[in-house]
Amino acid sequence: MTKDQRGFVKSLKSALCAIVRLSKVVMENLLIELATRTTVLVWTETILFAVINVLAFFGNLLTCYAVYRNYRLRTPPNMFVVALAVSDILMSTCCMPFTVTTLFIGRWEFGETICHLQGFGAYTFAIVSLCTMGIIAVSRYFCIVKPGKYQVLFTKRKILIYIIIVWCAALPGSAPPFFIEDGRYKFHAGEAICLSRDNITFLSLTYCIYIITPFTVIVVCYIKVCRAVSRSNRVFPQKNCLLNCRVNVKEAKVTKTLIAILFAFLCCWLPVYVMNFVQIHHGEYSLRRQWYIAVGFLLYLSSSINPFIYGIMNRQFRRECRNIVRNVLRLKKSK
Numbered sequence: 001m002t003k004d005q006r007g008f009v010k011s012l013k014s015a016l017c018a019i020v021r022l023s024k025v026v027m028e029n030l031l032i033e034l035a036t037r038t039t040v041l042v043w044t045e046t047i048l049f050a051v052i053n054v055l056a057f058f059g060n061l062l063t064c065y066a067v068y069r070n071y072r073l074r075t076p077p078n079m080f081v082v083a084l085a086v087s088d089i090l091m092s093t094c095c096m097p098f099t100v101t102t103l104f105i106g107r108w109e110f111g112e113t114i115c116h117l118q119g120f121g122a123y124t125f126a127i128v129s130l131c132t133m134g135i136i137a138v139s140r141y142f143c144i145v146k147p148g149k150y151q152v153l154f155t156k157r158k159i160l161i162y163i164i165i166v167w168c169a170a171l172p173g174s175a176p177p178f179f180i181e182d183g184r185y186k187f188h189a190g191e192a193i194c195l196s197r198d199n200i201t202f203l204s205l206t207y208c209i210y211i212i213t214p215f216t217v218i219v220v221c222y223i224k225v226c227r228a229v230s231r232s233n234r235v236f237p238q239k240n241c242l243l244n245c246r247v248n249v250k251e252a253k254v255t256k257t258l259i260a261i262l263f264a265f266l267c268c269w270l271p272v273y274v275m276n277f278v279q280i281h282h283g284e285y286s287l288r289r290q291w292y293i294a295v296g297f298l299l300y301l302s303s304s305i306n307p308f309i310y311g312i313m314n315r316q317f318r319r320e321c322r323n324i325v326r327n328v329l330r331l332k333k334s335k
Helices: 003-035 039-069 076-094 096-105 111-144 147-153 156-174 200-239 249-282 289-301 306-313 315-334
Strands: 186-188 193-195
Touching (some): 039 306, 076 111, 111 186, 111 193, 249 289, 249 306
16 A cells, blocks of 8 residues: 555545544434423424324224225235335334334433334335335336236235245345444434434445335336326327227226325435435534434325325225224224
8 A cells, every 4th residue: 555545544534533523423412402302392293203103003004904804905006005004004113102202201211222123123114115116116017018917927926925025125224234333223313213324335235225226116117107108098099999908097097096105205205315315425414403303204204194195096995994984983882
């Protein structure tokens, strides 16, 4: 190693040490801000996150039960819907309650082990959701663009295998912080959740493999789906074969619902990904606490909105949920 190279490495180490010291100071300030909030702010944040927690749990539980109860809803696309709902239920039970409690008492009281488990759960469930949406996009591509292959590749049995593979593939993206000394899950007072943000190499690889890759697949597949639908609607009417050649209306509606779910997910998660990515590569966390808590809110909000999208866009699902709620109310009255 030359003298210039040694000097560069030395200056780089000094810069990294300065960044670590600055990050520690910022984290300490965020901890102080969390502990010294006004009573109004404490109750506002706690209630908002608690409402999201309740909606995520019961909304997704209702989704699973509606699909189980109504055989007409047990379709291959809805297997992916249930997979997303299960991931959101786990997020609402394994991660959200700790954040709600922390916001109420103003400090993390659950110890290092629970912190690791919460961080592991949050990363795993987020990765599973995005990768599941990637498979949904691929399934929509085959359903609309290559329907002959769709029947072979997306049977119920194979879809179940794909979902299991997604869960297994998510573990390499969320487990390494248990074994990386400088990348362990730590409590972030700004977002009131445990995260891993110190190891830039690990985070960069995670972003490339588990975020950029599925997002690219999603964009490419849906662009081709939209082109196929547009071409079909434009060309086939001129040939007077609407009933036989036009893209199946039912499948088009399913595709619209799944695109709406994707859009909602991205609206919640893109700000999180962008802010984290920028700060990681700048090497500091210097935003105001309001920005961090907003990001935490969006992160959890993504787990509660899917049932509302199903209800708005799927009449059969809406009717089934209405029947379930009526049955529950009748049971209460009979008691």
